[in-house]
Amino acid sequence: MGRLEQSMMTRRLEAGAVIYQEGATINEICIILTGSVKATGKYGENTIMAGNVLGVLDLGIGKYLYNYTANEETLICYFQLETLQDLGKVFAADKTYAGIIISSLAKQMISITGEFEKLKGLSEEISQFIRNEYEEYKQICKNYHKEPAQIKRIENLEEFEEDNAIVTADLDYFINLDLIPLELKKKFYSASEYVMMTEVKRFHENILEISDAYEPIIEYVNQVKHALFAKDEDNLFMRLAELAFMINESNGDISFVWSRIKNITTFVTKEKVIEQAVLPVLISHFKTKIKVGADLDDEQNDLTKQYTIEQIKGAKVLAKDSLATILEYSGISQDKADKFKQYLTVYNSLPDKSATTDEVDKLRKAITKIFYELYELIFFKAEETKMAEPVIDLFLNYGYVDEKFITESQLLQLFYLKQEQEVSEYPIYTMKEWLQEIYYGKAEPSKNEFDLDYQGMLREKKKTQHVSEAEEREYLKDQKGKVTFEIENMFRAANKITSGKVLTFCPILHKDFIIGTIDKLIQKKSDIIKAYEELQKIDFSLFYRTVLYHDSSKGIAKEYIEKKILPITILMPNVGSKSSMWQETSGLRKDTPARFVMPILSKEQAEDMLISVAGRYRWEICRNVQGVYWSDITEKSLTSEYYDYIQFYKKNRDLSPQAKEKLRNEITRVRNNYREVFVQDYIQWIRYESKGSSRLNKIARAILLTYCPFSKPIRTELSNFPAFSELLDRYETLQAAKIKKLENAYASIRRNGGTVTKELEDNLAFHNQ
Known part of the structure; x- marks a missing residue:
């Protein structure tokens, strides 16, 4: 450690010179004075500019995280050290280095956390990809009247356990820390070595956590990769090649098989983290065995x-x-x-x-x-x-x-x-069609980031005297102004969110992001409608809301009924992977439709994307209706009961230690966001619990059955399952009491000379579902 007492040393590097090698033991750190450095390794690739530090984040692991190479002629000043404690001597040499170090760590953590999130996404993406391609392979075999081979690696493939990749690193914190001007960071962190060292230790805890979480994901990706292509026979590539050879021998058309092989090649080469050295060799061997003259490319x-x-x-x-x-x-x-x-x-x-x-x-x-x-x-x-x-x-x-x-x-x-144009009860629009609705006065713009709609924005401007009352009236009639508001506030943000690439988003359609054919990626309106219908076959009350109904001419003074209000769906012009619940209502009234946004091109199935959106909608519409009482357990509701359950789970005697530990991990994973805990449970509820596969603890199951009940056919099937039987008996008893009460109320209307309208009949039919 005494070596640090030497004066600051500098080193000039030519372009391409290796500064530090990935995995080598740390013996120095450096500050880039001029030039830039390229960092490449398992944590991705990025360019580090002058004014940043190399090696401090790496101290958390004890080895260099990347191969650091000079991008151009570069000058560095370096400090020889071996432990975190040695960093104090760097602080002593020049206190302003503290701010530079923290600034660099924030930038590096943004990059690494982004790569980690992409890798997590890839684990799910590659798993879904190989399952889809396996089904395509089976279909091709069926078309050619051939028995498909069983690929054990795929048959035995399990879903990736996300519990193995939970990290608490807060990307928003790193981003906001990076946004603070460097001069302010220099002043703040130079004031206290202790504060600087504490901050560095926090970064080190984050990088250790990410490093540990990386390994199971990489292992899983490699497991799927071997099922996708390998030199043995138990993989999809070899089975497709085998099928192609058989078809080729009989002078058949192998174009369909070749399209699947090309799809695998395109997918794999796009993902740099997938080790792919074997693939070009396999492709080359495949081509040499196909009959001469078959121009596969x-x-x-x-x-x-x-x-x-x-x-x-x-x-x-x-x-x-x-x-x-x-x-x-x-x-x-x-x-x-x-x-x-x-x-x-x-x-x-x-x-x-x-x-x-x-x-x-x-x-x-x-x-x-x-x-x-x-x-x-x-x-x-x-x-x-x-x-x-x-x-x-x-x-x-x-x-x-x-x-x-x-x-x-x-x-x-x-x-x-061509997108379908048939009339449907489901309002689904392309982005162009949605803006046309606003332009021609058929719809109002969405809310902005401050949760204000167009009228609310004008009211705020009037309060601050930015617009007069007369100008406000003019703006309210300005349809072009409303379209501009929608583009600036909803479109820009929703387009980025639905792309699934928040950190690397670009709105340009490019082949590098198109995996497969357009006709397979397009989110057809008919497919979205089918997805909504399938979802409601499970969660039948999803889009119903309780509203007040009266009709004095029919003798109906005051009745509460369940009204079906389908959401508006807007297709964003991008190749994406996420859907979003943009707002739970279209205005101040509680009976206006929600607004959901989806990418117009996606490898994801519409139903898969909509399940998580439906979960967020369930939560937010309840919060909207309950208002300030959304978390008040004395006012029973979905959100209040879930809030109470999560807040006090540690004291809940009905939860086993294993259930508590699982819930603790989930709360950590979603950074204490109670809504997201519910959303994850809702996904399990729809995908697994509806089929009798127990995934939730009994507290969560009871709340979901109360507020997101299954349809009658599913309830009937589940009534013999021990985990559901008692809950369902209670549910059916309560429902029978509600139905009896409604029947008596409607009979009273008839006795008094009134008419039971279609709205009331529909309400009774709803409760009988």
């Missing part, structure tokens, strides 16, 4: 089987110079048009468009800013002129900007893919 052959030559030519002509067409149509300034072209050229050339470096992040933000300006200009012009090229619709509905950013096959699918 000729996409044009596949296209002519799906589209006529005229269709292919027509789409190419209409899509030619799409970006120029879009920019010209928008009328945006030449300066911004040139910048947008420049940004997109750089973006398209990036090998990793999800990189978390500062430069790539700035590029994505610059593209995003101009994209939404274009979107607003183009939408208004399209509505005012009623004339637009087909690529304009593709831009508004999918975020398409350039034919070079997608494959020819994807282009054709977009051109000739």
Whole structure:
């Protein structure tokens, strides 16, 4: 440790020089004075700019986390040390280093936490991917009247246990810490070595936790990878190849099998964390065994089987110079048009468009800013002129900007893919259609980040004297202003959320993010309707709300009935993986529809995306209705009972030690967000408990059965299950009493000369479900 007493030492490095190697024992840390450093390793890849520190976060593990390589000619100053305690000597050398160290740690933790979240997402994604591809393989076998081989690695594959990857690292904290100006951090942390060291220790606890959680996920991803492709026979690739050889021997068409192999290749090569050295070898061997003359890579052959030559030519002509067409149509300034072209050229050339470096992040933000300006200009012009090229619709509905950013096959699918237009009780809109609803006065804009709708925003401005009463009246009639409000407040945020890539979001449609074919990714309105219907076959009361009903002309003074209010669904123009419950009502009235948002292109099934949204909706609509009493246990409700259950679970004698430990882990995982605990339980309730598979403890099960009851057919099936029988008996008894009370009330209406209206009949039918 005495070595630290030497004066600060510097070292100049040429581009490409290795500074520290991943996994090597730490013997020094350094500050980048000039230049930049590329960090690569199992925790991802990022560029660390001048003014940042290398090695301090790594001290938490005791080994360097990355391979650190000079990106360009770089000058560093370094300190020889071996333990965290040695860091105090760096503080003593120059107190301002404390702020630099903390600032660097925040940036590095943002990158590592982001990579960890992506890896967690990949564990679920790769598992779902291989199951889907396995089903495709079985279907192809069926089509060719061949018995599919059983792949034991897939058959025995279990879902990833998220309990093995729980971390408490708070990404929001790191982001907010990073946002504090460096000069303020220097002043604050230079004031106390103890505070600085305590903060560093907290970062070290986080990195140790993430490091431990990384291992089971990597192990699981590798397990699935071996089921996907390996040199032995018990994997999907080999079974597909085996099938292709059999078809090829009989001079059959192997294009369907090849499409699945290409899909595997595309998926794997996109995910850098999947070790893929074996795959190119397998592909090469596969091609050599296929008969001579089978041009497997000729996409044009596949296209002519799906589209006529005229269709292919027509789409190419209409899509030619799409970006120029879009920019010209928008009328945006030449300066911004040139910048947008420049940004997109750089973006398209990036090998990793999800990189978390500062430069790539700035590029994505610059593209995003101009994209939404274009979107607003183009939408208004399209509505005012009623004339637009087909690529304009593709831009508004999918975020398409350039034919070079997608494959020819994807282009054709977009051109000739039509969303259904049939009338349905379910209000489902593309983003363009939703803005049209607002533009033509059929709907009001959504709430902004301060939970204010358009009228609420104007009222606030009037209070602060930013608008007069006369101006407020004018603004309330300004339909263009309402559309602008929706784009700026809902669209921008919801588009990012539904993409599932909050840290690396870019609104541009690009082939690097399209896994599979467009027709498999498109969220069709008919599929969304089916998903809603399937969900309500389980949770029949999901979209019903208690409202006051009266009709003096029919002799009905005051009755509470259950009214069905279906949500509005808006499809965001992106390739995404998440749905979101944007708001639980459309206005101040409790009987207005909720607003859900979904990506228009997604590998996820609509039903899977909607289950978690339904859980959040259940919670938020209850909070809305209950108001200030939402957590008051004396006012029985879904939220108050769940709040009480989670808050006092440690003292609950009806919970076993194992149940308490599981709940504790879940509360930690969602950072004490009670709503998210409920949402996770709701997902288990719909997916497993409805089938008799016990996943919840008896307290959670009792609350869910009370407020999210299963439909009658499911209740009948579950009545013989020990975990449900007593709860269901109690539920049926209470329901019978409610029904009897309603029947008596309606009989009284008839006796007094009134009429039992359809609304009352529907209410009785609801309680009989």
